[in-house]
Amino acid sequence: MSVRLGVIGGGVMGEALLSRLIAQQVYLPDEVIVSDPTAQRRNLLAQQYGVGVTADNQTVASEASVLLLAIKPQVFDAVASALHQRNLEQVVISILAGVPLQRLETAFPEQPVIRAMPNTPATIGAGMTAITSGQHAQPEHVQIAQQIFEAVGEVVEVPESLMDAVTGLSGSGPGFVAVMVEALIDGGVVAGLPRPIATKLALQTVRGTAELLQTTHLHPAELKDRVTSPGGTTIAGIAHLEKSGFRSALIEAVRTAYRRSKELGQ
Numbered sequence: 001m002s003v004r005l006g007v008i009g010g011g012v013m014g015e016a017l018l019s020r021l022i023a024q025q026v027y028l029p030d031e032v033i034v035s036d037p038t039a040q041r042r043n044l045l046a047q048q049y050g051v052g053v054t055a056d057n058q059t060v061a062s063e064a065s066v067l068l069l070a071i072k073p074q075v076f077d078a079v080a081s082a083l084h085q086r087n088l089e090q091v092v093i094s095i096l097a098g099v100p101l102q103r104l105e106t107a108f109p110e111q112p113v114i115r116a117m118p119n120t121p122a123t124i125g126a127g128m129t130a131i132t133s134g135q136h137a138q139p140e141h142v143q144i145a146q147q148i149f150e151a152v153g154e155v156v157e158v159p160e161s162l163m164d165a166v167t168g169l170s171g172s173g174p175g176f177v178a179v180m181v182e183a184l185i186d187g188g189v190v191a192g193l194p195r196p197i198a199t200k201l202a203l204q205t206v207r208g209t210a211e212l213l214q215t216t217h218l219h220p221a222e223l224k225d226r227v228t229s230p231g232g233t234t235i236a237g238i239a240h241l242e243k244s245g246f247r248s249a250l251i252e253a254v255r256t257a258y259r260r261s262k263e264l265g266q
């Protein structure tokens, strides 16, 4: 095996990962090869990042010591069944939503397999990825996966039984937060702010609050208590959120997404 990292599928997530892995010098450009059916994509990846490219998935699978699957789940069976000449030393890392370890291990028998669930902010390096390992994966293989996903954000390791819950929270979460941000902006506009200013205020408020909680490790309830003065504006707003079932709507959103993920995986 001459290449350290092989990526099958040079789309949005494949590019996000390889671009940051190269920028952070986790891999050198000549240690990476990517396969993609579209010539335009291959040319872009080769020119922009200096990586090797091919239209042939087998070339990638044969040459790489770490094989990263970044194709859509719908094409997984076709892609996997067309690969031959397996290498038992090769670590297979999949980011395919809803494809369980059992299917991955059937397609790559005896190989160390890691299933990962990144989220969309990974495309700008602010992702949250959960990883879970198959029966042949050793700690050094988990470490490789950790290093790969740390290039695009934070990583947690969970048992596979929690992957649907991960999907419900960090996987679907960016959608929930986007809806909340849009509503905050509309609220600002209702209160008289021009939309571009309302947008800036809403985005920086959500980002700043998340960073504050992360940096200080304050419990969210403690932060809420600190910003609610008696008879003030924030407690008046929160009282309305409680009356409208905001908290329970979010809890149910995560639970519904979790259940849907379970259904889709069956």
Ligand SMILES: NC(=O)c1ccc[n+]([C@@H]2O[C@H](COP(=O)([O-])OP(=O)(O)OC[C@H]3O[C@@H](n4cnc5c(N)ncnc54)[C@H](OP(=O)(O)O)[C@@H]3O)[C@@H](O)[C@H]2O)c1
Pocket (backbone or CB within 6 Å): 008, 009, 010, 011, 012, 013, 014, 035, 036, 037, 038, 041, 057, 070, 071, 072, 073, 075, 079, 095, 096, 097, 117, 118, 119, 120, 121
């Ligand atoms: N984007 C996210 O935020 C996100 C988050 C979590 C998980 N994921 C997972 O990441 C995976 C990739 O998602 P994505 O958003 O990056 O999708 P994407 O942009 O469509 O990337 C998939 C790439 O694979 C290529 N491809 C199609 N058939 C192929 C084949 N037979 N062999 C090799 N490459 C092939 C596609 O080329 P064509 O376009 O020419 O078909 C495309 O460039 C999915 O499984 C998804 O579940 C994505």
